[in-house]
Amino acid sequence: MTTTDATAVPVRPRRQNPRGDQVFHAAATAAGVAVLLLIVAIAAFLIARAAPAYHRAGWRFLTEREWFPDDPSRAFGILALAFGTIVSAVLALILAVPVALGSALFLTELAPPALGRWVGHLVDLLAAVPSVVYGLWGVYYLVPRLIPVSRFLDRTLGFIPLFDSRNNTYGRSLFAAAVVLAIMVLPIVAAIAREVFRQVPTADREAALALGATRWEAIRLAVLPYSRGGVVGAVMLGLGRALGETIAIALVLAASFKVDIHVLEPGGNTIAANIATKFGESGAHGREALIASGLVLFAITLVVNVVARGVVYRSAIAAEGRP
Amino acid sequence: MSKRIEAEGVTAWFGSHKAIESVSVAIEPKQVTALIGPSGCGKSTFIRTLNRMHEVVPGARMEGKVLLDGEDIYGDGVSATDVRRSIGMVFQRPNPFPTMSIRDNVAAGLKLNGVRGKSAIDDAVERSLRLAGLWDEVSTRLNRPGAGLSGGQQQRLCIARAIAVEPHVLLMDEPCSALDPVSTLTIEDLITDLKDDYTIVIVTHNMQQAARVSDVTAFFNIGGPGEPGRVVEMGATSKIFTKPDDERTEAYITGRFG
């Protein structure tokens, strides 16, 4: 190799493009501000429209289980709706997450690559099916077939209130709604988890395998710890969809306002489904009350997200000793 | 503790691409064997057939025999995980488990091997870190993440992790290529120390390194693009670097290609 004089190398001056930079800077700033303004505007609008309802109901908004906002003599409150929303979403996650993570692990870690790709595309496709399809399928196909399952649960585990149906009726229950939600949420969680697992560097996997780890031990040592944050994110997206799901729940549930842990019994309701079914028939007061309930749903998802971020952040600190 | 390896007619494919062909090499215990050769000639592929890591690549397969003290590691009823537990490997890029502490990184293989009990693990962790020359630098922060160390320290951590399970053989695939010169020398000294206890195989791009650390050198080469890599010449390092038999070896070590 011969050495060349550094000055002999032609150095082209870096082309400056202040115009382009300025335009980009302005466009990016404008877009960012617009999004912020939009969020603030939505929140302000909702709060303004919901305020009269909060005012009318007072603290009873938090404890009341009925929903008669247009009726001057009778009360309305969020309790039964929030209960149904949270219970159905949590049940759905309990059913869906293990299956979703298991299938994602199978597709990325164990299945032959070609099979993994094809089934992966199929899962992505399922994630894109509109919820009304799941809802109709739930009502006509799933709900009748869940009755024997519910009866079986009642007979075998009925001593636990959660699995007890006191009048031995089953069907359009929070349980059925949760199963439909689980089936809707499953492909989303599985699709995202699959992407998360695929990001795990080959070097990490091979580090475990080279120590003599089995496939499963390599998953435990390298894949799962690395993916924790992403998996929490996937579950949160699933939870978000379950909390906000409207049409499928409205179709499946036999709506009623109760706070009742006997989820196999028909009845129950969720915030989103209640808004969808009531909005058309509501008067001015009713609409304000529905918007007020929507704000509560917004708050629930916010809290869930903040908590989830906290979990991810803390595990990142634990992992790297810094955020 | 260290064992002899004999590779007999090892041919390995990635899908339909034949990466190496009929590689036969005898690797003696308590010696350092260097694998040198131009990029893409199959050094990594070959070293990974020695601990059955080649087969974890989807679509990869191999033919031939690899005998560890006479026993075929690809024989019927021999499990890949057992083979890998007795033949340790250090990779090109330091790859400590990013979410684990320094102690847990070293202990990972022990736990896989069923070692239980805090004192047994602590002893093995200290012994391995001392052997890897890392103990003095990390003994006060064993609970800190391994990912927080410098590149050279991370690589020594990986060496400690590999030797914690007391393997018979240590395979190193360009262990210094991602490191600065000072860390490189530290690791070379470490290799010389470890030679007393282990059979060591090291792939290196750096010919001075091969000359410095190895007793025996095997030169790999390919005939042309797309062709499989083969061993051109193997012999005592002193001979390979002074008067090789093959002119291609001579051309490579004098820097005329590669």
Ligand SMILES: Nc1ncnc2c1ncn2[C@@H]1O[C@H](COP(=O)(O)OP(=O)(O)O)[C@@H](O)[C@H]1O
């Ligand atoms: N994971 C892989 N998939 C497909 N081909 C590979 C893979 N790894 C290596 N190869 C090919 O095998 C040949 C040998 O590569 P490698 O063993 O990495 O060479 P070296 O380590 O000597 O640079 C090259 O042609 C390379 O492209």
Ligand SMILES: [Mg+2]
């Ligand atoms: Mg290589």
